[in-house]
Amino acid sequence: MKILFYNIKELFQVRENNTSILKGSEMKELPSIKNAFLVVENDLIADYGSMENAPTDFDESVDVSDKMIMPSYIDSHTHIVYACNREQEFVDRINGLSYDEIYKRGGGILNSVEKLRKTSENELYKDAANRLEELIALGTGVIEIKSGYGLSLEAELKMLRVIKKLQENYPVKIKATFLGAHAVPPEFKDNQTAFVDEICNVMIPEIAKSGLADYVDAFLETGYFTVDETRKIIKAATNNGLKSKIHLNQFTAINGIEMCVEENVLTVDHLEIVTDEDIEALKKGKTIPVALPTCSYFISIPYTPARKLLDANLPLVIASDYNPGTTPSGNMNFVVATSCIKIKLTPEEAFNAATLNAAYALEVQNEYGSITKGKKASFFITKPLHSIYAIPYNFGSNLIETVYLHGIKQ
Numbered sequence: 116m117k118i119l120f121y122n123i124k125e126l127f128q129v130r131e132n133n134t135s136i137l138k139g140s141e142m143k144e145l146p147s148i149k150n151a152f153l154v155v156e157n158d159l160i161a162d163y164g165s166m167e168n169a170p171t172d173f174d175e176s177v178d179v180s181d182k183m184i185m186p187s188y189i190d191s192h193t194h195i196v197y198a199c200n201r202e203q204e205f206v207d208r209i210n211g212l213s214y215d216e217i218y219k220r221g222g223g224i225l226n227s228v229e230k231l232r233k234t235s236e237n238e239l240y241k242d243a244a245n246r247l248e249e250l251i252a253l254g255t256g257v258i259e260i261k262s263g264y265g266l267s268l269e270a271e272l273k274m275l276r277v278i279k280k281l282q283e284n285y286p287v288k289i290k291a292t293f294l295g296a297h298a299v300p301p302e303f304k305d306n307q308t309a310f311v312d313e314i315c316n317v318m319i320p321e322i323a324k325s326g327l328a329d330y331v332d333a334f335l336e337t338g339y340f341t342v343d344e345t346r347k348i349i350k351a352a353t354n355n356g357l358k359s360k361i362h363l364n365q366f367t368a369i370n371g372i373e374m375c376v377e378e379n380v381l382t383v384d385h386l387e388i389v390t391d392e393d394i395e396a397l398k399k400g401k402t403i404p405v406a407l408p409t410c411s412y413f414i415s416i417p418y419t420p421a422r423k424l425l426d427a428n429l430p431l432v433i434a435s436d437y438n439p440g441t442t443p444s445g446n447m448n449f450v451v452a453t454s455c456i457k458i459k460l461t462p463e464e465a466f467n468a469a470t471l472n473a474a475y476a477l478e479v480q481n482e483y484g485s486i487t488k489g490k491k492a493s494f495f496i497t498k499p500l501h502s503i504y505a506i507p508y509n510f511g512s513n514l515i516e517t518v519y520l521h522g523i524k525q
């Protein structure tokens with residue numbers, strides 16, 4: 116099946132194959148073709164160019180007059196498998212409690228753990244599938260989903276099986292991450308060392324054997340897991356053939372980034388608090404920084420100093436962090452908008468951070484993240500727009516009209 120998309124007002128993120136991750140000022144450019152065509156053959160991008168060169172042989176055609184095409188968003192950091200919303204904590208924060216105070220009262224992540232352990236796999240699947248369907252309509256075509264609300268081997272496997280079922284049932288590319296070290300569960304309350312040992316010696320080997328996870332994560336933060344504990348977890352992951360992606364610097368900078376770079380961690384995520392030493396450490400390695408600006412928005416914490424990272428010629432990825440506590444939204448259009456409005460990324464930088472660079476954060480850069488011959492035909496068509504800037508500018512509107520994933524209209 117060959118589909119011709121014609122009269123595209125502007126086709127964005129058009130790249131030659133093997134474009135490297137974009138760093139610093141390279142992120143300013145978002146290559147596009149105006150008045151373009153795009154040919155999709157089965158699930159792949161087969162051709163593209165200016166309308167005057169559009170082919171005449173095809174099985175189907177789609178008129179894209181006045182509308183634009185962008186490769187699907189890649190959301191490299193989410194927690195969309197969870198049991199209940201945490202609206203009460205939201206109101207508690209409005210009334211003055213901090214995220215940390217709520218956690219210390221047994222709320223926060225532990226609130227979600229208690230609920231998830233009591234919820235059936237089917238129920239979890241149904242809720243996560245509903246969330247995923249909403250995200251597909253909002254333009255996400257590749258997503259990472261973490262466990263981390265089970266905190267026992269059994270409950271973590273339950274979450275990972277839900278993710279596997281989503282992988283089987285949806286045309287979205289999904290990467291799964293085991294986040295056993297998200298918080299210390301009640302049964303290990305007085306023995307955090309034993310919990311870390313359990314993660315390293317029991318959970319990671321079992322989960323690696325199950326094939327249910329692509330990555331391992333940990334919450335490296337004051338009051339959660341230390342640099343040394345996280346290093347142990349990363350090493351256990353490496354020994355079991357899994358790379359790591361680490362939550363850190365959300366509230367405090369405690370030299371976690373330096374360790375993560377030393378251990379060749381794939382991404383470091385959050386980075387609301389970043390020191391000059393952290394930037395120097397990132398410059399020495401390949402670890403990719405990931406900002407989660409809608410988390411800052413929702414719980415009123417500082418925004419990642421993105422400009423400082425770009426000025427240091429580092430790459431940048433943006434992701435949603437969709438979870439019931441700090442970011443109950445996975446709308447990547449809003450992530451792009453927040454990046455522009457609050458951390459002063461230009462729209463070009465924000466779209467690069469949410470597509471091409473984000474593909475590197477999930478190691479799917481050979482298949483997704485740009486309009487490139489041979490990559491998967493996963494993209495969205497906008498409503499009629501004056502310019503692509505409308506997506507961050509009209510931050511409260513959904514300007515996506517149609518979504519194609521792997522060449523199929525959703």
Ligand SMILES: N=CN[C@@H](CCC(=O)O)C(=O)O
Pocket residue numbers: 223224227334362365410436438439440441442
């Ligand atoms: N900070 C750690 N984990 C999540 C929040 C989890 C929760 O509050 O449920 C985050 O990335 O923000």
Ligand SMILES: [Zn+2]
Pocket residue numbers: 192193194362436438
């Ligand atoms: Zn997170």
